[in-house]
Amino acid sequence: MAKPLVAFYWCASCGGCEEAVIDLAEDILKVVDAVDIRLWPVAMDFKRKDVEAMPDKSFAVSFINGAIRTSEQEHMAKLLRQKSQLVVAFGACAHLGGIPGLANVANRKEIFETAYKLSPSTPNPKGIYPQTETKTEFGTLTLPEFYDTVKSLGQTIDVDYYLPGCAPPPDLIMKAVTAILEGNLPEKGAVLTVDKALCETCERNKSKPDKLAIKDIKRISEVIADPEKCFLAEGIICLGPATRGGCGERCINANIPCRGCFGPTKEVKDMGAKFLSSLASIIDIDDEKEIEKIAEKVIDPIGLFYMYSLPTSILRRKQGV
Numbered sequence: 001m002a003k004p005l006v007a008f009y010w011c012a013s014c015g016g017c018e019e020a021v022i023d024l025a026e027d028i029l030k031v032v033d034a035v036d037i038r039l040w041p042v043a044m045d046f047k048r049k050d051v052e053a054m055p056d057k058s059f060a061v062s063f064i065n066g067a068i069r070t071s072e073q074e075h076m077a078k079l080l081r082q083k084s085q086l087v088v089a090f091g092a093c094a095h096l097g098g099i100p101g102l103a104n105v106a107n108r109k110e111i112f113e114t115a116y117k118l119s120p121s122t123p124n125p126k127g128i129y130p131q132t133e134t135k136t137e138f139g140t141l142t143l144p145e146f147y148d149t150v151k152s153l154g155q156t157i158d159v160d161y162y163l164p165g166c167a168p169p170p171d172l173i174m175k176a177v178t179a180i181l182e183g184n185l186p187e188k189g190a191v192l193t194v195d196k197a198l199c200e201t202c203e204r205n206k207s208k209p210d211k212l213a214i215k216d217i218k219r220i221s222e223v224i225a226d227p228e229k230c231f232l233a234e235g236i237i238c239l240g241p242a243t244r245g246g247c248g249e250r251c252i253n254a255n256i257p258c259r260g261c262f263g264p265t266k267e268v269k270d271m272g273a274k275f276l277s278s279l280a281s282i283i284d285i286d287d288e289k290e291i292e293k294i295a296e297k298v299i300d301p302i303g304l305f306y307m308y309s310l311p312t313s314i315l316r317r318k319q320g321v
């Protein structure tokens with residue numbers, strides 16, 4: 001019997017999601033045994049025209065990682081949607097916009113100026129920026145258009161399932177692949193992990209006092225965190241209350257607070273706002289000046305509270321740019 005055809009594709013991301021597939025270790029042999037990988041540019045040489053020539057819905061599933069930042073990524077996402085029965089947004093950037101989505105605090109002009117003009121290591125006296133078309137004596141060279149706004153995959157195409165995480169853990173990947181192969185899938189649009197807050201499964205939750213109250217905020221770099229105690233109760237920002245569980249508390253186990261890569265639970269509309277309201281409710285200070293001082297200790301609020309979710313948040317991007 002012919003094996004189901006599978007595609008892996010990489011949009012705006014760091015490559016960690018591709019490594020997560022390799023992290024399946026010997027389980028990858030089970031995947032390779034069960035499916036026919038027909039597109040995986042990071043590992044094998046496939047051409048876009050080969051995909052274009054395939055009948056629609058040829059792929060049983062396409063796993064697409066990364067946010068959508070360029071016209072090429074948008075084109076490939078739409079092409080794979082057309083050629084696939086199922087599309088899985090693989091990892092935090094495809095799911096929520098991710099770290100590349102933090103670029104939504106600026107527009108293309110500002111990004112190009114920083115990258116190609118103002119950065120101290122970039123000599124560019126003529127101020128030459130990348131162009132979508134450049135005529136040379138050898139012909140016209142083209143580059144994809146760099147969009148003003150980063151989008152998640154679900155803001156670009158219809159997505160069937162979301163596999164969360166930066167990067168998704170191997171056990172969740174295997175569960176997703178097995179569920180797809182067995183046709184044992186939840187309702188369309190589901191995030192393929194539990195729907196409860198990370199705090200609910202975190203061992204440190206037991207150390208939380210009945211009434212959480214803090215008088216100061218400390219950065220993780222300023223203290224050696226007690227590995228038994230809840231970060232938040234110690235005044236160290238941990239996004240566990242606003243984040244979906246299922247990662248196995250990977251960061252917490254390494255004595256690092258959660259930064260929210262699994263995204264919000266179903267009932268949370270905006271992770272940053274949810275966390276801010278949790279934080280505000282535990283700050284045990286009445287004096288306004290003291291509260292301001294504490295707020296100033298959060299040096300990069302967007303980068304902290306929306307580290308993975310800015311494009312899919314209510315804010316979405318910096319306005320007026």
Ligand code: SF4
Nearest residue numbers: 199202230231238240
């Ligand atoms: S706030 Fe962080 S450390 Fe505390 S219980 Fe929640 S996930 Fe665990």
Ligand code: SF4
Nearest residue numbers: 247251258259260261
């Ligand atoms: S602890 Fe938080 S940031 Fe770390 S892997 Fe889990 S969800 Fe992601």
